[in-house]
Amino acid sequence: MEFTEAKDKFIQTWGTLATQWGINRSMAQLHALLLISPEPMTTEDVMEQLQISRGNASMNLRDLMDWGLIYKQLKAGERKEFYVAEKDIWKVARQVAKERRRREITPVVEVLNDLKAIDATTPEAQEFKRVMEGLSSVVGFADNTLNAVIRAEENWLMSQFLKVFR
Amino acid sequence: MEFTEAKDKFIQTWGTLATQWGINRSMAQLHALLLISPEPMTTEDVMEQLQISRGNASMNLRDLMDWGLIYKQLKAGERKEFYVAEKDIWKVARQVAKERRRREITPVVEVLNDLKAIDATTPEAQEFKRVMEGLSSVVGFADNTLNAVIRAEENWLMSQFLKVFR
DNA sequence: GTTTATTTTCAATTATTTTTGAAACTATAA
DNA sequence: TTATAGTTTCAAAAATAATTGAAAATAAAC
Numbered sequence: 001m002e003f004t005e006a007k008d009k010f011i012q013t014w015g016t017l018a019t020q021w022g023i024n025r026s027m028a029q030l031h032a033l034l035l036i037s038p039e040p041m042t043t044e045d046v047m048e049q050l051q052i053s054r055g056n057a058s059m060n061l062r063d064l065m066d067w068g069l070i071y072k073q074l075k076a077g078e079r080k081e082f083y084v085a086e087k088d089i090w091k092v093a094r095q096v097a098k099e100r101r102r103r104e105i106t107p108v109v110e111v112l113n114d115l116k117a118i119d120a121t122t123p124e125a126q127e128f129k130r131v132m133e134g135l136s137s138v139v140g141f142a143d144n145t146l147n148a149v150i151r152a153e154e155n156w157l158m159s160q161f162l163k164v165f166r
Numbered sequence: 167m168e169f170t171e172a173k174d175k176f177i178q179t180w181g182t183l184a185t186q187w188g189i190n191r192s193m194a195q196l197h198a199l200l201l202i203s204p205e206p207m208t209t210e211d212v213m214e215q216l217q218i219s220r221g222n223a224s225m226n227l228r229d230l231m232d233w234g235l236i237y238k239q240l241k242a243g244e245r246k247e248f249y250v251a252e253k254d255i256w257k258v259a260r261q262v263a264k265e266r267r268r269r270e271i272t273p274v275v276e277v278l279n280d281l282k283a284i285d286a287t288t289p290e291a292q293e294f295k296r297v298m299e300g301l302s303s304v305v306g307f308a309d310n311t312l313n314a315v316i317r318a319e320e321n322w323l324m325s326q327f328l329k330v331f332r
Numbered sequence: 333g334t335t336t337a338t339t340t341t342c343a344a345t346t347a348t349t350t351t352t353g354a355a356a357c358t359a360t361a362a
Numbered sequence: 363t364t365a366t367a368g369t370t371t372c373a374a375a376a377a378t379a380a381t382t383g384a385a386a387a388t389a390a391a392c
Contacts (some may be wrong), residue, residue, distance in 0.1 A: 003291045006284045010298070013277045020270055022188040024350065038293040043369075053352045058370055079360065079367060089300035093307070104186055111179045118172045125169045127204040132176070134255030141259070145311060190380065209339075219382045224340055245337060245390065 007036065011050070026052055027060040031069055031085065035092075040073050040082035068095045090152065097149040105143050112136045173202065177216075192218055193226040197235055197251065201258075206239050206248035234261045256318065263315040271309050278302045 001009075011032045018028030029050055034041060041049075047057050061083055064070040069092060073082040086092050116132035118125060167175075177198045184194030195216055200207060207215075213223050227249055230236040235258060239248040252258050282298035284291060 001280065001284050003284055003288070003294065006281050007294065009277065010281055010294075013274065017270060017274055020188045022186045026350075036290075036294045036297050038289050054369085055353065055371075056351050059351090062370085081369080087297075089297070089304055093304045104183060108179065108183055111175065114167065115172050115176055118167050118169055122169070123204050124202075128169065128173060128176075128202045131202050131253075131255070138255055138259045141315075149307075192380075220339085221341075221383065222381050225381090228340085247339080 010036065024060070026050070026056050027063055030057070030060050031064055034064075034070055034083055034085035035087070037085070040075070040084045042080045042082055044080075046083070067099050094150050094152065097146045101143065101146045101150070105139060105146065109136075109139055109143065112139060176202065190226070192216070192222050193229055196223070196226050197230055200230075200236055200249055200251035201253070203251070206241070206250045208246045208248055210246075212249070233265050260316050260318065263312045267309065267312045267316070271305065271312065275302070275305055275309065278305060 011029050014032040015025040015029045019025055030046055033046060033049055043054065043057050043061065046052075046061070047054060050057075061070065065072065068086070070083050070085045073084050075082055086095070112132055112135055116129055116136060118129065120126040120129045177195050180198040181191040181195045185191055196212055199212060199215055209220065209223050209227070212218075212227070213220060216223075227236065231238065234252070236249050236251045239250050241248055252261070278298055278301055282295055282302060284295065286292040286295045
């Protein structure tokens with residue numbers, strides 16, 4: 001396969017995968033592009049490569065910074081801002097795990113805790129409580145797993161352990 | 167909190183969470199509703215409870231069956247079809263892990279394998295290859311983790327182990 | 333066979349999300 | 363200070379995804 005073709009396919013594939021996981025395509029494609037770029041890129045660069053507008057680029061670059069996946073870089077004598085992706089791919093994974101946990105899991109854990117506190121008089125309420133308790137444990141498991149990823153660096157053991165389940 | 171209120175809050179919360187993970191709201195809400203219902207429900211029942219159309223109900227109930235999260239049930243003497251959710255919450259989790267793996271992870275693994283096979287002549291191509299290899303290992307890790315969940319039943323050890331990282 | 337109850341399909345509509353682009357803003361340089 | 367280069371914002375437009383509803387299909391009952 002041609003390099004240019006491979007690059008396009010990667011950016012495309014990454015964008016599609018992201019969409020299925022609730023992340024918008026431009027954001028994923030920007031990330032993909034910066035990941036494989038050996039050089040820092042300007043807003044102009046990414047706009048041209050992905051054929052997207054300035055506004056779109058600006059907003060999604062900012063979101064990527066909020067997620068801790070890319071950084072702004074200044075070059076001496078240059079007025080423009082350059083962007084570089086975090087290249088340590090495990091750090092990227094940890095960062096994604098961290099953010100999704102914070103934004104999505106934690107709030108749900110709280111709601112579930114509230115919900116399992118109702119008093120179960122009717123059969124419906126009993127069933128409800130049972131389901132809430134079950135979900136709590138599953139969500140708790142997901143939470144632990146994400147934490148395991150987040151702390152994988154400190155826990156060499158973890159990654160070794162998971163290999164067992166190949 | 168009132169039971170009816172709790173029920174609504176749960177269905178609402180579940181729908182929102184699902185949206186953030188790329189699953190449509192109706193499907194998630196249908197699932198939530200059936201999960202907490204002690205009795206099998208007809209299409210009419212769910213339409214009324216969630217205030218959605220027949221078409222919407224029909225399509226999403228079918229999707230939920232494709233995901234292996236709910237079952238059709240026939241009642242003697244009744245012409246209508248009844249739906250029940252899989253109530254074993256760990257089975258639900260395994261099923262979701264299984265399906266997402268099959269639909270999303272596996273195809274990406276294949277693409278990445280293709281992409282890391284290009285020959286790296288230019289610095290760009292070298293960087294590209296490096297990133298593809300890194301991503302392969304991360305996606306491989308995700309794959310292993312999902313597999314661990316899928317086989318959790320057989321692997322009591324797994325769940326115990328993850329508790330360490332609480 | 334026909335009638336009737338129920339489910340499914342899918343084109344059209346509606347809702348939601350994403351993207352655009354130009355104006356407003358910021359900061360550096362002259 | 364004013365001009366200039368670059369960035370951000372956000373209302374409007376476009377694209378995408380979800381939902382409706384009525385017609386078609388299916389299947390049980392007669």
